[in-house]
Amino acid sequence: MSYREASKKYAKIGIDTEKAIRDLGKIAISLHCWQGDDVGGFESTGGASGGIATTGNYPGKARTPQELMSDLEFALSLIPGSHRVNLHACYGIHEGKVTDRDKLSPANFAPWVKWAKKAGVKLDFNPTFFSHGNVKDGLTLSSPDPKIRKFWIDHGIACIKIAEYFAKELKSPCAINFWMPDGYKDEPSDRLGPRQRMADSLDKIFKCKYDKKAVVPTLESKLFGIGVESYTVGSHEFVMGYAATRKILALLDMGHFHLSESVADKISAFLMTFGKVAFHISRPVRWDSDHVIRQNDDLRAAAQEIVKMGPQNFIVALDYFDASINRVAAWVLGMRNMQKELLKAMLVPWKSLTKLQESGDFTTQLVLQEEYKNYPAEEVWAEFCRRSGRVADESWFDAVRKYEKDVLLKR
Ligand code: RNT
Ligand code: ZN
DSSP states (O other): OOHHHHHHHHHHTTOOHHHHHHHHHHOOOEEEGGGGTTTOOSSOSOOOOSSOOOOOOOSOOOOSHHHHHHHHHHHHTTSSSOOEEEEEGGGOOOSSSOOOGGGOOGGGGHHHHHHHHHHTOEEEEEOOOSSSTTOBTTBSTTOSOHHHHHHHHHHHHHHHHHHHHHHHHHTSOEEEEEOOOOEESSOOSOSHHHHHHHHHHHHHHHTSOOOTTTEEEEEEOOSOBTTBOSEETTOHHHHHHHHHHHTOEEEEETTSSOTTSOHHHHHHHHHHHHSSEEEEEOEEESEEEEEOOOSSHHHHHHHHHHHHTOGGGEEEEEOOOOSSSOHHHHHHHHHHHHHHHHHHHHTSOHHHHHHHHHHTOHHHHHHHHHHGGGSOHHHHHHHHHHHHTOOOSTTHHHHHHHHHHHTGGGO
């Protein structure tokens, strides 16, 4: 089937494929730099800690800022559309001695801004509250030790300044996501105190002066982490309450819920409360394992909610890290999968399906929901890729294989 024929078929159910192609082109997804080096960063060679872990030892990971930048650029050259890159504070660039997290400044990220301008991407940011000696007994902003709290508060403030710098330099608001691993392995005696200290520390961070239009803080909730199984300070209830009362955004990570919960179902309620929803698109397998996202039911359902409620109301960032496969392929595949699901969601006539829902015609609704899954979305995808100057099918992977041979395996 050609694109023209597919377009005609869609027109019969009230879908304008040209509009879908235009709309998809407008969605910028934030590509997480940390898939490129297993959440390593440029401060030490310690690797990730704090309830998150990477597994695998595939060759070729980026070891320097230059390597990470070129890998990102190469990945972006295989992904249609224009996107954002999501940096973590531990990816600061240090000449000689490493500047500690509480003293980071825009200077540590100037090379990233220079690169972003050249690569034509905008930047998002994250303070790094993990993989550091000042995570004391598993706690940062909620530590009972005021010196520890102060260190991390200063880190949070330093990062807000860096986010503001990104926004101003790149002329695009910068989302800055706060995720703290704080929690306990076994049942704590006091669940309230750490949450009160966490809220107080966050208040001290967000009290700093910053341009509210340029910097968009988000707060990420979590159910549990490895080694932090019994209690997480930043639970969902904590995050919803804090974010709603302080008028910042809550961030939903698809791996941070009980596995039988539907994250997609939460979005509409969040949207009503916050007006905007921030998202970490991830794939948990039995736990928050951060597998590369696939075109599965969970991703489809999330993409459908994003499309139905208006992509402009979402901050869509990817968050997974698989060290057992080619890391560039992991980026490209995940981004393209996300885009494919968004496109498929745009090619469903939600208005007519909603009418069926409201009239109680659940049989027709079910039948059509299923039949529409087999409409020729791939022709529209191919056309979108053609117009973006990217290949539509799996041949992008040939380029990755070549890059692996020529560049990655020589590291
Ligand atoms: C951890 C959170 C967090 C991190 C990144 C690296 O469980 O999902 O978002 O994955 O900040
Ligand atoms: Zn996350």
